[in-house]
Amino acid sequence: MTTLLHEQVPFHLEEIYTSEFSRIYISKEHNSLLCEAINSYIPIKDFKETFLYCSGIVEKQKIEKFIFDKRALTSFHQPSMEWYFLVWKKEMLELGLAFHRKILPKEEWFRQCVHACKTQMLAVKEHQFLEKIDLLYFDSIQECLEN
Numbered sequence: 001m002t003t004l005l006h007e008q009v010p011f012h013l014e015e016i017y018t019s020e021f022s023r024i025y026i027s028k029e030h031n032s033l034l035c036e037a038i039n040s041y042i043p044i045k046d047f048k049e050t051f052l053y054c055s056g057i058v059e060k061q062k063i064e065k066f067i068f069d070k071r072a073l074t075s076f077h078q079p080s081m082e083w084y085f086l087v088w089k090k091e092m093l094e095l096g097l098a099f100h101r102k103i104l105p106k107e108e109w110f111r112q113c114v115h116a117c118k119t120q121m122l123a124v125k126e127h128q129f130l131e132k133i134d135l136l137y138f139d140s141i142q143e144c145l146e147n
Contacts, residue, residue: 005038006071009141016057022050026057030145032065033057040074047080051088058097065099066092067144073105076113085121090129100135101144 002013002025013034017024021042025034033054042050057063089100104111121127138144 004036007140011145017053019046021046027145031063032067032145033063034067036069037072039072044080058092059095063097066097067101069103069141071103071105076110078117081117089133093129093132098134100133102137104137
């Protein structure tokens, strides 16, 4: 059992990184990496630092699934999302990580921003690699780990 910011998970998750804005956990049982936002906003410098740390773990451990829990976020930063989708996810796909799971904040405006930005990026021919990513949205970390 692991207690996180928004829920208790009936699996062991090992905390491997902590910053003012996020925590990173690994589940060896599910060969998954979890990034949990723990602040309402993550400055782009810290956002990139966190995800570049994740890159090293994905490469070293051959992680198969990445989970991003965004429930703590109360702001949407489009440049961060574009970097995450177009740079980081492309690099992860090249490392063999194609399964991405997300938990979004409940606020409808945040969900609409994500959808609009994603739709806009998919419309660009050079971004077609995004279609190779198995991206699903869930309401809990347990669901993300099990699917």
